[in-house]
Amino acid sequence: MPKDESKPEVSKNDHRAIGEQLDLFSFHEVAPGTAFWHGKGMIIFRELEKLIREELDQAGYEEISTPIMVKKQVFEKSGHWKYYRENMFYFDPFDHAQGKSSKETYALKPMNCPESTYVFNSKIRSYKDLPLRLSEIGRLHRNELSGVLGGLFRARQFTMDDAHIYLRPDQIQDEVSSLLKLVTKVYAIFGFKPIFYLSTMPEKAMGDKKDWERAETSLQMALKENRMKYELKEKDGAFYGPKIDIEIKDSLGRSWQLATIQLDLVMLPEQFGLAYIDEKGQKQKPMVIHRAVYGSFERFIGILLEHFEGALPLWLSPVQAAVLPLSEKFAKYAGEILKELRHAGIRAEVSDSNETLGKRIREAEVKKIPYVIVVGEKEESGGFVNVRKRGSKDNLEVKLAELIANLKKEIESKKL
Ligand SMILES: [Zn+2]
Structure with missing residues (x-):
């Protein structure tokens, strides 16, 4: 939850209002605290999934899927x-x-951790198999009090970009170091600068003191290795291991805790009898890292909507371009342009209602559509389009092929 909810900007810019305005999702009494995702909202969801999957594939994760029930x-x-x-x-x-x-x-399931161990335990693991990185885009259910539900920020059903990394104690530093790089890289795409907090051994800790010391040093070294400044939260770790919490500040100056890199020295390893075979053929207990980058997709989308005030970057926008024929006469030409845009992988729509052009342009603005393309007599005969970028007052006349190439470049770059 935001630390400062009293700010007036929040209510004007509530993600629930933006969700309705942009036709992304809705809430219904039949499922308290659970969003019904509309087609346009699912596009944001899918783009975020795609981004994280691409990163995890490169980082050597295996994506698993465990039962909800x-x-x-x-x-x-x-x-x-x-x-x-x-x-x-x-x-x-x-x-x-x-x-x-x-x-x-x-x-x-209220969390993915316990079930992930069944995949780990499904065969004998050797020290050579570690780190074993099992990621899961898991749908979770938690029976939150109806009084504390808050749109996408606090929901009864949500989806986590979770992972459990099974590893040896000597692998902690390297693994945490790559996780810190991953988180920083992904957040930078949204313009978020992470702030790191390292929490150490609490009074009521479980497990071996030596394991704790080694783990804490590894986390510290990983932060230092990446020249990341961090604040120390002494004795604030979970009873089963130290952790690094990662916060960001949004455009309204609010702090959000998104990611956590939580080390687990004892809990899962002991509860579920985890083991691997070491170089000498001996059974050893692995450690586990629980981590998420976005945290909950739903909450992350809520934060993004408020952070960007609905004006998402082009690559994330559900509708990237609106094609507006000047009048009914140009509907066919608008249709051809739509087809070409879609073929090029650009999400486009034609707005050809009976409303005036001015009204349709304003409508596209309210829906925060990044590019508005107007076509009429001049454009059709000249074989070009008239385009206006969101937030700009200038119209540009360009060839469609050139526009497509520019849009594709902008999408590819994930420019803010
Ligand atoms: Zn977990």
Whole structure:
């Protein structure tokens, strides 16, 4: 949640209002705290998924997908059933053989970690297999109080760009160092500068003190190696390992915690009996890094919408160009242009309602469409288009091929 919610800009620029204005998503009483994503909203979702997948493929991750619904025993093992049950959705499904409700309780996963260990444990792992980076774009459910739900910022169903990295203690520094680079690179695309916080061993810590010391030093070294300034939060780590929290500031000056690089020295390794075989053929316990870059896609999209006040960069814009025929007479030419734009991979729409051109231009502005293309007699006979960029007062006359080439370049560069 934003640290300073009292700022008046927030209400004027609420992501729920922008979502409606841009036709991205809606909320309905039948599913409190869960967004219904419209076609245009899904485009933002897909672009963000694409970006992170490209990065993770290069970084040697394996993408997995684990069940949304599993038997409660998974969470009994992880401790969620004991400590987190009120925040979970669970039920007893109908047992067809018994003709009544089953005694086997199922739960919707509130996090991906426990199930990721089943993939790790599905075969014997050697020290050579580590680090094993299992990423998952996982859909999670948490039974948040209806009073605290807040659009995309706090939802009952959300999607995480999660990963669990299984590794040896001597691999922590290198792995965390690449994670810091990854986070910095991805945030820079949105104009966010990360701020790092290192949290160390709390009073009530579990695990070996030596492991803690080694882990903390590795995190520190990784930050130093990348010349990243950080603040120390002493004794603020989780009971199972130290962590690096990563915050950003948005265009309204609000701080948001997005990513966390959480080291897990004991919890998953012990609860789920994780092991690998070392060089000497001995069984060893790996460590685990829990990490996310965006955190929740839903929340991240909410932050982006407010940060950009709805005017998303071209590559993220659901509609990248609107084609406006001057009148009905030019609908066919507008249709041809639309076809060419779409063939070139540019998301375009024709706005050919009976409204005046002025009104249609204003409508495109309200929808924050980056490029508005007007076509009439002059353009059709000359074989060019008249284009105006969002926020600019100038119109340019260009050949369609040239416009397409420029737009593709801008999309490719992910320019802000
Ligand atoms: Zn996790």
